[in-house]
Amino acid sequence: MYPRPIEQASPPARWAYKILLPIALIVWLLPLLAVALTSVRSAGDIISGNYWGWPSEFNMLENYTAIFENTPIGQYLLNSFKVTIPTVIGSVALSCMTGFALAVYRFKANLLVFFMFVAGNFIPFQILMVPVRDLTLQLGMYNSVSGLVMFHIAFQTGFCTLFMRNFIRALPRELIEAARVEGVSEFRIFRYIVVPLMKPAIAALSVLIFTFIWNDYFWATVLTQGADSQPITAGLYSLNGQWLAAWHLVSAGSIVAALPPVSMFFLMQRHFIAGLTLGAVK
Amino acid sequence: MADLKLRDLRKSYGDVEIVHGIDLDIDDGEFVVFVGPSGCGKSTLLRMIAGLEDVSAGSVEIAGRNVNDIAPSKRGVSMVFQTYALYPHLSVYSNMAFGLKQAKTPKEEIDRRVREAADALQIQDLLDRRPRHLSGGQRQRVAIGRAIVRDPEIFLFDEPLSNLDAALRVQTRLEIARLHRRLESTMIYVTHDQVEAMTLADRIVVLRDGRIEQVGTPIELYDFPANAFVARFIGSPKMNFFGPDSLTNPPPLVSDSAATLGIRPEHLQPADGERALIEGRLELVEELGEYVLVHLIGESGNDFVAKLDSKPSAAPGQTLGFAADHRRMHFFDHDSGRRIVSPSNIESAEKGSGGEHLAPARFPVGSNTP
Secondary structure: OOOOHHHHHHHHHHHHHHHHHHHHHHHHHHHHHHHHHHOOOOOOHHHOOOOOOOOOOOOOOHHEEEEEEHHHHHHHHHHHHHHHHHHHHHHHHHHHHHHHHHHHHHOOOOHHHHHHHHHOOOOOHHHHHEEEEEEHHHOOOOOOOHHHHHHHHOOOOOOOOHHHHHHHHHHHHEEEEEHHOOOOOOHHHHHHHHHOOOOOOOOHHHHHHHHHHHOHHHHHHOOOOOOOOOOHHHHHHHHEEEEEEEOHHHHHHHHHHHHHHHHHHHHHHHHHHHHHHHHOOO | OEEEEEEEEEEEOOEEEEEEEEEEEEOOOOOEEOOOOOOOOOHHHHHHOOOOOOOOOEOOOOEEEEEEEEHHHHHHHHEEEOOOOOOOOOOOHHHHHHHHHHHHHHHOHHHHHHHHHHHOOOOHHHOOOHHOOOHHHHHHHHHHHHHHOOOOOOEEEEEEOOOOOOHHHHHHHHHHHHHHHOOEHHHHHHOOHHHHHHHOOEEEEEOOOEEEEEEEHHHHHHHOOEEHHHHHHHHOOEEEEEEEEHHHOOOOHHHHOOEEEOOOOOOEOOHHHHHHHHHEEHHHEEEOOEEEEEEEEOOOOOOOEEEEEHHHOOOOOOOEEEEOOOOOEEEEOOOOOEEOHHHHHHHHHHOOOOOOOOOOOOOOOOOOOO
């Protein structure tokens, strides 16, 4: 059997394993630990250069209330939700439909259309920075939440379509054919047969897109400015400008910014169990 | 209930034609089985009747109406799939009610029909369960129930028993036969299993490479196979074939015209000396209780099987002789595989619908046999 359980390894290997594993873990988690620790330090620690030592005092409550009271982080957070949630709904809904069409129907340009969706994913998005900014300016969507949403939906649908099309393709085709013979309309087949079976895919994709969009920094800074429309990733950067070297507050803000995608994952993880199609066919 | 007519039905994918002009009439209430080896186009044919595949040329007529361009749902057919195709997220009840619900059938009517079908198939206790909690046989019965509730004019079965184990297959086969007797509807059934074909069918359609090889009742196909392919396909164990070199006393038709002689294992009888038609070295004996299968190697190295009532006393390696009733002999043209009617069995041939060719006429291989 491979891999063999570590208990069966030679004693030196076991010792090495027991020592190296925690070290690797600590090295890997170090940046995260540093940010968490900094977020509870006092301003005095930062000024005196106590970055890695034990905090002189724990200012958790003070720091976390301070960022909400003294900075527009609440607004930034709200903006992030206003950008992320519609993008997730929009791109997942669109890709369910495009994926269904590309997976189920045979038409001439089917593969061509599909490859265009896929090929879009391979374009390095940085090269689109200038044209996209120009486009949003001309459309009057620059520096608006809706503009950012539209842009993200357009960009994410390519990847989502690839994902959904392949998932639907893997569903037993007879299910759709059985429904057709039974006189169920194509839309109802989509709505009552395919969508219920896509639940695991929808859940997985939603979490993925939620994280992508929430963590997006590039387009947030390219297409928006100011607390009215900027999401939290871009907003954190401006926090630093307002409090020169107020790293303890920026760290607290980072932790707050990281919470939604993490909790999203834990909330949705049970939906990942993709055993739903079991029992459809032998 | 309805009759079905196929007229020069063809199917091609791109330049490749896989169904080559099928003509077939199926009467109202008839149970017809399409049988053939895999890749012979039988499933494609069924899917064309269902409307799941486009018709490339020719026509499908159900109850006198050309349905080429009519959606599957409007054709009045129900289909049972090999993989059952039950909706995994719906209960058994909802699975059976789904189609009716979409057709806006009144609730009480749906309920009545589902319960009726469930009673008939003895799945009343399973109505609340999900398909994944059912065994293979139960799933297949639900799939059949789903077809029944729609009260279709034609039932289509696409290898419905292939995924079941041997015991369940026999049982479900019986249930389908009972169902046909009770509903008296037209049924078309696709299988590659000749036993299913023989037991269920009013008429069997043997297909090969997208062409019909022969159409007839099971007994017609058994007694008068139109060609060597049908002869080999129908009956188990397979028919034995003998060329002129492998016979001890070849009948004139074989020695003169290079015809091939076919004899079913169950029609070979032990015979000694001069009476022996064929001789073979005993290789292996399979005792099945009810009968014994004797595997032999003939004079020209060909192997053949005899189905006997009791075990021969000979030891392996010893030579045994066999003969057969001349009425049980089948002659096939060596090149075309077509049936040749010999003077000795012309009498019986006239009663059946088998071959009508008196001379060892040569026909192109695989041409249609109406």
